[in-house]
Amino acid sequence: MDPRCVNVADQLLLIEQELRSLGWWDEVSPGDAALASQAPFCVDTLAFEQWLQWIFLPRMKVILENDLELPHASGIRAMAEEVYREQLSEVGRLLDALGAFDRLIGGAN
Numbered sequence: 001m002d003p004r005c006v007n008v009a010d011q012l013l014l015i016e017q018e019l020r021s022l023g024w025w026d027e028v029s030p031g032d033a034a035l036a037s038q039a040p041f042c043v044d045t046l047a048f049e050q051w052l053q054w055i056f057l058p059r060m061k062v063i064l065e066n067d068l069e070l071p072h073a074s075g076i077r078a079m080a081e082e083v084y085r086e087q088l089s090e091v092g093r094l095l096d097a098l099g100a101f102d103r104l105i106g107g108a109n
Helices: 005-021 048-065 076-083 092-106
Strands: none
Touching (some): 005 048, 005 092, 048 076, 076 092
16 A cells, blocks of 8 residues: 555545535536546536546545555646636635645655
């Protein structure tokens, strides 16, 4: 088991918590077609926060629960900064959580 797994799991919970505190946590999943997008971050079918909730968090949960190899790199914070460039002060804690995730993933095994 990768020694980062516990810290990654904690960081994923913080990301979820920030999405909820921003009011961006949806109770109803987008349709299957929206979730099946092949575009990076599903930019053509989902808002970034929807991608975090419905694609990113579930995929990371599967990786952790099945003791699969963690990704070797992550640049999610940079994408979030671009998406939320007009509201950076409002999403600061979400950006911090995403940045911490990026650093954990980028760390050596």
